[in-house]
Amino acid sequence: MVSTWKSRITPTRSSNRKDGPLTDTSPDPQTDAVAKAAQILADHRSSIDRLDAILVYTLGERFKHTQAVGKLKAQHDLPPSDPDREAAQIARLEDLAKRADLDPEFAKKFLNFIIAEVIQHHKSHQK
Numbered sequence: 001m002v003s004t005w006k007s008r009i010t011p012t013r014s015s016n017r018k019d020g021p022l023t024d025t026s027p028d029p030q031t032d033a034v035a036k037a038a039q040i041l042a043d044h045r046s047s048i049d050r051l052d053a054i055l056v057y058t059l060g061e062r063f064k065h066t067q068a069v070g071k072l073k074a075q076h077d078l079p080p081s082d083p084d085r086e087a088a089q090i091a092r093l094e095d096l097a098k099r100a101d102l103d104p105e106f107a108k109k110f111l112n113f114i115i116a117e118v119i120q121h122h123k124s125h126q127k
């Protein structure tokens with residue numbers, strides 16, 4: 001039988017009967033370590049899920065503002081992109097990333113990816 005995390009931490013029955021006695025559940029250091037690791041993994045995944053939700057809601061809020069900027073630009077015949085503003089944002093984000101222990105190159109790529117999407121939205125507002 002393949003040993004999965006679940007099978008390694010779930011006590012088995014010593015007979016084939018569904019209500020048969022469970023096998024010895026006295027503390028086994030290895031089983032204990034695996035159970036602790038499984039709990040740590042589950043805790044990290046809960047945190048990751050909460051943070052992913054924050055990212056999605058944060059991006060949703062950001063796009064609401066950029067959509068409003070796009071409409072404003074279209075009404076006033078302003079160009080969809082603003083390279084000076086983008087350069088300032090990239091510089092600021094790189095600095096923030098360093099302080100937040102995030103790879104600044106990744107932060108730059110991520111912001112550029114979002115800005116490219118925003119510019120596409122802005123272009124769709126222009127006549």
Ligand SMILES: C=C(O[C@@H]1C=C(C(=O)O)C=C[C@H]1O)C(=O)O
Binds near residue numbers: 069086122
């Ligand atoms: C939102 C704007 O439009 C574009 C998108 C940007 C962004 O997503 O942050 C920044 C600059 C512009 O190229 C803006 O000019 O502020």
